[in-house]
Amino acid sequence: xxxxxxxxxxxMICVALGLAFYRLALGPRLPSRVVALExxxxxxxxxxxxxxxxxxxxxxxxxxxxxGLLGFMAxxxxxxxxxxxxxxxx
Amino acid sequence: MTEWLQxxxxxxxxxxxxxxxxxxxxxxxxxxxxxxxxxxTTKAGTLxxxxxxxxxxxxxxxxxxxxRAAAIILFIVLTAPVAAHAIGRASYFAGxxxxxxxxxxxxxxxxxxxSHTLASGLEGEQDPDDQTPSAR
Numbered sequence: 001x002x003x004x005x006x007x008x009x010x011x012m013i014c015v016a017l018g019l020a021f022y023r024l025a026l027g028p029r030l031p032s033r034v035v036a037l038e039x040x041x042x043x044x045x046x047x048x049x050x051x052x053x054x055x056x057x058x059x060x061x062x063x064x065x066x067x068g069l070l071g072f073m074a075x076x077x078x079x080x081x082x083x084x085x086x087x088x089x090x
Numbered sequence: 091m092t093e094w095l096q097x098x099x100x101x102x103x104x105x106x107x108x109x110x111x112x113x114x115x116x117x118x119x120x121x122x123x124x125x126x127x128x129x130x131t132t133k134a135g136t137l138x139x140x141x142x143x144x145x146x147x148x149x150x151x152x153x154x155x156x157x158r159a160a161a162i163i164l165f166i167v168l169t170a171p172v173a174a175h176a177i178g179r180a181s182y183f184a185g186x187x188x189x190x191x192x193x194x195x196x197x198x199x200x201x202x203x204x205s206h207t208l209a210s211g212l213e214g215e216q217d218p219d220d221q222t223p224s225a226r
Contacts, residue, residue: 002149005101009108009142016115023118023127031124031181035131038173039118042135045166046111046142050104053149061146061158068162072169079176082184 006054013047034078041071100149107141110134123189124181132174140166 020043024036045064052060117130140163147159183201200209 001101002097002104005104009104012108012112016112019115019119029124029186031177031184031186032127034177035124035127036118038177039114039131039135042131042139042166043111043115045139045162046107049139049142049146050108052146053100053104058146058150058152058155061143061155061162064143064162065158065165068165068169072165072173075173076176079173079180082177083180 002053006050009050010047010054013043013050017043017047030078031082034075034082037078038071038075041067041074045071096148096151100145103141103145103148107138107145110138110141112138114138123192124186125178126189128174128178132170136166136170 017040020036020039024033024040027033045067048060048064048067052058052064111134114130114133114135117134118127121127121130143159143162143166147156150156182197183206188195197208200211201207202209
């Protein structure tokens with residue numbers, strides 16, 4: 001039962017990553033791309049967690065912690081960049 | 091019995107978490123403007139990732155794993171609103187276009203792009219207890 005659920009959730013995350021990447025590539029402007037990037041970080045945390053269940057290796061949770069930290073830092077950095085500088089019509 | 095319950099709970103958490111992440115991705119593609127897209131990513135996306143990590147905690151059922159999973163969930167739940175606020179504020183100031191059907195924008199005309207100040211809308215009112223000469 002759990003193997004089937006893991007595979008189904010992997011498929012869901014793959015589709016979700018594709019959709020988020022579509023928004024990342026399409027834009028229309030930098031803030032939308034940053035939101036898509038933030039979603040991709042969340043999706044990768046989920047994928048790492050699912051892989052930890054699939055492989056039965058608990059150490060993958062540390063990867064999820066680091067990914068979450070990096071995603072937050074990237075988002076805050078982009079927010080500062082959008083607010084303080086950069087061209088208005090990117 | 092316990093084994094069976096653990097298996098069922100893991101499966102349910104995984105499926106619900108994955109479904110929420112998929113909903114978030116669909117929302118980020120389908121919704122018309124940035125602030126609505128942030129609704130999808132910061133609520134559904136965050137909850138989806140948190141539930142998936144909770145599924146890991148239930149699957150392993152060890153104290154160390156559960157503690158780390160709880161730390162991840164706490165961290166996600168703490169940082170997602172902060173990041174969303176930062177992005178929303180920055181992009182509004184950068185002049186992101188709202189959906190044409192937007193009925194209400196309380197900040198319209200309150201932001202001065204040249205001096206980078208946001209008026210509160212209470213500048214005209216006098217506060218009798220306020221002793222400072224120029225209250226903003």
